[in-house]
Amino acid sequence: MKRALVVQSDFGISDGAVSAMHGVANSVDHDLKIFDLTHDIPPYNIWEASYRLWQTVTYWTEGTVFVSVVDPGVGSTRRSVAVQTGSGQYVITPDNGSLTHIARTEGIRAVREIDESVNRLPKSGESYTFHGRDIYAYTGARLASGIISFEGVGPELPVSSLVQLPVKEAWAEDNMVEGMIDILDIRFGNLWTNISRELFKSLDVPYGGAIEVEIKHDGRSIYRNVMTFGRSFADTHKGEPLVYINSLDNMAVAINQGSFARAYGIRTGSNWIVIFRKKED
């Protein structure tokens, strides 16, 4: 059965790179459904590539093939792999950490290294730089259309051999939970943390209740304030900060109709810490 091909990269959509990938995939199989996840991953930002794959992969059916090309090590000895996720989708990517989030959540069932001697766009041997088009899009389209099976990608690799980015775990103790700012909800400037709804529940704060939020960067306190834990933005006034549960069931911090990230100069990564403390009555 044919499945969709979903393409992600840091190429942007202002030049012809993405269309060349689409063209190669369409040439493999004219009936293939081709979608774009995003091509706006910040250049070389493997962490964000990993995050965006995780954010979307389970909303696609089993068998969907993702191609993710954020590849600062292109031309090095980094491997090219295809994996089957625990939820049954496939991801084709350089093995550089872009499967970090999925490996920790959905899990990885199996890994294959792309055999470029068979899985390479014919007559592309002279071009050294566009693996995204000649290897990844080509192989992804062949897998999605059923021309090759997962086994046909190439030899099996141990799941444990996949490159993983370092992650700082969220944790809780009496009356506080701590985590990192995983990513920004770019369009609205909201902070998305790696603190799950479940972990946050240990604070026992009801919807509409008050919660203290502190944000630290490299150990220095950047922000500390009490705000509402809202069921939605409608629970606060315009311009008011709030804590809410995002569409990934993780805790997020926002200003209603404003940009929290811009207001306080917040960015992402394991050196940006968020602490929720239960407010004493």
Added chain:
Amino acid sequence: MKRALVVQSDFGISDGAVSAMHGVANSVDHDLKIFDLTHDIPPYNIWEASYRLWQTVTYWTEGTVFVSVVDPGVGSTRRSVAVQTGSGQYVITPDNGSLTHIARTEGIRAVREIDESVNRLPKSGESYTFHGRDIYAYTGARLASGIISFEGVGPELPVSSLVQLPVKEAWAEDNMVEGMIDILDIRFGNLWTNISRELFKSLDVPYGGAIEVEIKHDGRSIYRNVMTFGRSFADTHKGEPLVYINSLDNMAVAINQGSFARAYGIRTGSNWIVIFRKKED
């Protein structure tokens, strides 16, 4: 018969939100044709969402399903609706005014409130914030693919109950017509007014003739000058202003190969007035 699904939002295309919506729609029906109208609606700008729907809807065949998610009131008591337009397409949207333009031009034949007890992505109950994916994209895909009929969306509502944004009508008197700046042609900085070609005709200015253009903001005159009424940009020199008929058969003001909006700091809405006056000989 299957119809296309066309998705609009203010989410941008830099994260995974749009792809999650695509994934849900593709999961409903692998054969569904999915398109994007735009995801670049300015955050929370319902007026522009309404305008973009109007600008495109009639170029799609009857039965096409639009999903528009510009939803500042998400989580409030605002209703979620599906409507059938006077030209036969469907639009699924929060009931917050994003049907204002279509209601005034194509008209609305019928309205249904989405019954979220049946029209909600299975297992999405825990997530409170992503109606665009779990309700709107899911329901839109089911309607477009024929899994549910329009009646299957939910109970009927009176057309008159739809929320409408306030609009300032264009009008004419001897030798002048007045209207508002409806929207900017963003890429080129042209001003698109709500003054129709028909109304403008009352001035009896021929192609190539001169017309005085005044622009007022909150009653204060921002710009007043005489320019050419051109059949097209080719009728003026580079850098020259002109009045022309846009692709919606409304009057527009531009600088040939320049940005009128940026040159004079023009924006949109009912407090931005345009007056065309016939130049006396």
Added chain:
Amino acid sequence: MKRALVVQSDFGISDGAVSAMHGVANSVDHDLKIFDLTHDIPPYNIWEASYRLWQTVTYWTEGTVFVSVVDPGVGSTRRSVAVQTGSGQYVITPDNGSLTHIARTEGIRAVREIDESVNRLPKSGESYTFHGRDIYAYTGARLASGIISFEGVGPELPVSSLVQLPVKEAWAEDNMVEGMIDILDIRFGNLWTNISRELFKSLDVPYGGAIEVEIKHDGRSIYRNVMTFGRSFADTHKGEPLVYINSLDNMAVAINQGSFARAYGIRTGSNWIVIFRKKED
């Protein structure tokens, strides 16, 4: 047999123009596969439209129909044409130079002028400004879906009558090659020249060898330095400049993980010259 329709323009994707084109094409044939090349061509930049068509066209199968709408002369007497490329794809475009690159590389087999009396969206006669939707997307969709043949586009024109933009050829002499900066790899700020790998080979510089790079603007030297000729970015350190072969088999200049274009204020066109000189030992 049905082929894909690939659309390019300078309209951006923030308004409804592209979606109206998609809608018209989808209305012509619900089964048509519709793709976007890019809509981010700088406004009125025919050179870049020509470059992007060339960059992608051969990655799509024979019979694919491209529609390119960068049309500063809309409304003038410029012709609307469809061509068949030497590699078997079709391009529909205003005849203003946007076929310059393809004509020089793939060649043009045949040209037809669009007969707008038959190839125009029904009931679009009143609108003077949106040829992209009413003529080009409509005709492109009819050609891609097989409703009309190439001959059905309109009367044949001599290939030699196509408008061509001026081009500065790359050339070589002892120990140097000279060319122009054809385009920027926008996302990464790399300079893409029109100097082919073949021409560069005349310098006999091995991978890993040193090469002097000079960049001149209007005859004045802007940059002159020795850098590595790398097989890929992995051959240099972060922040180091390099010369490499791009995905078009042309020579390019970059800073590893930086923007060369921004660092030195480089732009494109025939007045931006690149000279590679073999370094004497």
